[in-house]
Amino acid sequence: MDTTTAERQRTLVIERTFDAPAHLVFSAWAKPEHLVRWFGPNDFTLPTCEQDFRVGGKYNFCMQAPDGTDHWVRGEYHEISEFDRLVFTWTRDDGQLTPWVDNIVTLMFEEQDGRTKMTLHQALFATEQFRNEHTGGWSECLERLTDFIKTQLN
16 A cells, blocks of 8 residues: 555545634634534533634643543644634543544635535544544534534524
8 A cells, every 4th residue: 555545544534514604613613612512522511621722822622421431632723824724733642641643633614605615634643443533523523513503603
């Protein structure tokens, strides 16, 4: 298997279109009071949501599963282009000494006719299995974001 194929298999790309302008979709990522309402897979809560939303600022989130299990993610914002692009590190250690995921998430927002196409790109996962686990989690998370934007931000 060539390097390009191997990297593609360990890269996550998800596209979603929201019935809202880019500034609303972007603001859902930029404010803790919004994040606690939708961030995480289905039926998860976000009891810890510490966010310093600026380039070089850090975040620390605890996604709590319905069974009470804590899933910690932390990182640093590398690029913030308002309503356009957001780049941050994504480190999952879940309380372990060594992170099991440590990579980069890039969100791109493209507005057209009052709707926003958001592309999530996350790479590079250590294994295809880790990518697949995040695919399910992000898909549920983005469905929750869709509902939040429809009911709370529009």
